[in-house]
Amino acid sequence: MCIYKERIETEGGSQNPITMKLLAVLVALSLSIETYAMEKTIDEIMEEANNDSMSYDLMSGSSSNPMVRIERDIMMTLEDYTERQKAIMEEEKSGKRMKRKATIGRRWPSGRVPYEIEPGTFSSAERTQIDQAIADWNRETCLNFQPRNGEPSAVRFQNGQGCSSFVGRTGNVQPISLARGCRIKRIVIHEMGHAIGFNHEQSRDDRDRFVRIRTENIPQPLLFNFQRLPSSQVNSFGVPYDYRSVMHYGARDFSTNGQITVETLDTNFQNIIGRSPGLSFRDIRLANAMYNCAGNCPQQTCEGEGFVDKNCQCKCPTNDPNNPIQNCQGTPVGSSTSAPVTTTTTSPSGECSDMNQFCAIWAQRGFCSTSRYMMMYCKESCNLCSAAKICEDMGQSCSFLQQRGFCGSDFFRDYMASNCGATCGFCRAGEPLGADGNPIGNNSAPSLRAAAMFLLVPVLVVWRLF
Structure with missing residues (x-):
C-alpha cells in the first residue's frame, strides 16, 4: 500500500489533485487485493x-x-x-x-x-x-x-x-x-x-x-x-x-x-x-x-x-x-x-460439468488432448459430456511407473488402480464400458470396479465460491 504513496511523494506529486486521486485509487485497490487474499x-x-x-x-x-x-x-x-x-x-x-x-x-x-x-x-x-x-x-x-x-x-x-x-x-x-x-x-x-x-x-x-x-x-x-x-x-x-x-x-x-x-x-x-x-x-x-x-x-x-x-x-x-x-x-x-462431535454427510449428485474454474482457459490452450486431468474434470469445456464411456488412464506418467514395476507394487496399489488402469492391464484402453462401469466382457476386481464407476460417471460440480 505504502509503495504508491512513497513513490508519488518522492517524485514531488503529492500536491497534484489528480495524482492524489490516483493514489487513493491505488491504495483502495491494494487494500481490496489484500482483503481478497485473506478471505481465501x-x-x-x-x-x-x-x-x-x-x-x-x-x-x-x-x-x-x-x-x-x-x-x-x-x-x-x-x-x-x-x-x-x-x-x-x-x-x-x-x-x-x-x-x-x-x-x-x-x-x-x-x-x-x-x-x-x-x-x-x-x-x-x-x-x-x-x-x-x-x-x-x-x-x-x-x-x-x-x-x-x-x-x-x-x-x-x-x-x-x-x-x-x-x-x-x-x-x-x-x-x-x-x-x-x-x-x-x-x-x-x-x-x-x-x-x-x-x-x-x-x-x-x-x-x-x-x-x-x-x-x-x-x-x-x-x-x-x-x-x-x-x-x-x-x-x-x-x-x-x-x-x-x-x-x-x-x-x-x-x-x-x-x-x-x-x-x-x-x-x-x-x-x-x-x-x-x-x-x-x-x-x-x-x-x-x-x-x-x-x-x-x-x-x-x-x-x-x-x-x-x-x-x-x-x-x-x-x-x-x-x-x-x-x-x-x-x-x-x-x-x-x-x-x-459428529455431523451429517452429504453426497454429490450426477450431471456433466466443469470441475475447475480454469477449465475453459486450459481447453483453449490445448490441454484437452494432452491432459488426463482435463478429461476427468473439464468434460464440459472439452466437449466430452456425451462421449462414450471408455477405460482410460488418469495419470500422466503411467507408462513410466509401469516400466518401474509399480503396477504390481503393494506400495502403489491404490494410486495405480485409480489412475493407471489401462496401462496396468486392469482394463483394456479404449474399450467401451457396460452399465456397471466395467469393460464389456471384462471381469474386473470389485475394488477396481468402484474406481472405474467413479471415474466414468458424470458428477455435478459447483466449484469453490469466491
Whole structure:
C-alpha cells in the first residue's frame, strides 16, 4: 500500500489533485487485493496459482529426474516417496503404530538456512512479502535464514508451477517455487515451513482424532493426497494438533463438488482451518522444539502450553491470530482442540460439468488432448459430456511407473488402480464400458470396479465460491 504513496511523494506529486486521486485509487485497490487474499484459504490461493492442469498428477519433472508432487505443494524424489509408501504399508499391516524416529523431514544443522532469491523474478512488493516471511521465522524461532554465501545447501525462492517446496533439507540448492499467485506472506511462510521440515497438519498420524476426511467428496484418483503419515515418519514433539496452523489446509481442498473434504470434529474450527494469516503459536512452539532452540537455557517450566524460547523466556499463546505469542503472564489461553462431535454427510449428485474454474482457459490452450486431468474434470469445456464411456488412464506418467514395476507394487496399489488402469492391464484402453462401469466382457476386481464407476460417471460440480 505504502509503495504508491512513497513513490508519488518522492517524485514531488503529492500536491497534484489528480495524482492524489490516483493514489487513493491505488491504495483502495491494494487494500481490496489484500482483503481478497485473506478471505481465501491457503489451498484456494494455491489452486488459483496452478497455471497448468498437468500439475495435478503424481509425477513431475523428466524421466531422467522424476519428481513426485503430492498434497498440491509438496515435492519429493520418487525414491523418498517409495520409502514413505513402504512405511505407510508396514504400519497398516502391523495394525499398530511403529516406533517414532523423531523426524519431521531433514533438519538444517544449527538451524542455519542459507537462501537466495532468483534475480529479475519478483517485484519490490513481492520481495517485501518474502522479506517479512523470513523475518517472522527468524524472530520467533532460532532458525536463521540468511543470504547464501557459497553454501552447497540452500533454499532458492524462484518462479515455478504453482507453489511448492521440498520437506526438510535435501543437501542441494532446493527450490521454494512461488508462481505469481503465491507471492504473499502467509503462502511464503507455509512453503518455508515445508523447507525446514514441516508436513501438512492434516497429515499428522493423530489427525483422525481431530478431522474427518470426507472421501465421498474427493475423486478417487486424488485420494493419494490425503494419506495419514505413519508415526515412524513424523514427530509432533508433544505439540497438540493445531487447527490454526499455517500448515493446515482449508475445508474444501481437492473438492470437485463444492462440499467439505476436511471436516473438523470440533465444529468451532470448521471455518478456521486454512485461514491462518501467518505462524500460529503452535507452529512457533513446534519449530522451537524441533530445533531445540532452548538447548542452552536453564531448566524451567512454563505455565499451560508455554515453552522456553531461544532467549530463555517463557512464551504463551494469545487470542490474536495476527500476534499469537506473548511473554508468559497471567493465565495462558487453553487448548484449541476440543472433544470430537459428529455431523451429517452429504453426497454429490450426477450431471456433466466443469470441475475447475480454469477449465475453459486450459481447453483453449490445448490441454484437452494432452491432459488426463482435463478429461476427468473439464468434460464440459472439452466437449466430452456425451462421449462414450471408455477405460482410460488418469495419470500422466503411467507408462513410466509401469516400466518401474509399480503396477504390481503393494506400495502403489491404490494410486495405480485409480489412475493407471489401462496401462496396468486392469482394463483394456479404449474399450467401451457396460452399465456397471466395467469393460464389456471384462471381469474386473470389485475394488477396481468402484474406481472405474467413479471415474466414468458424470458428477455435478459447483466449484469453490469466491
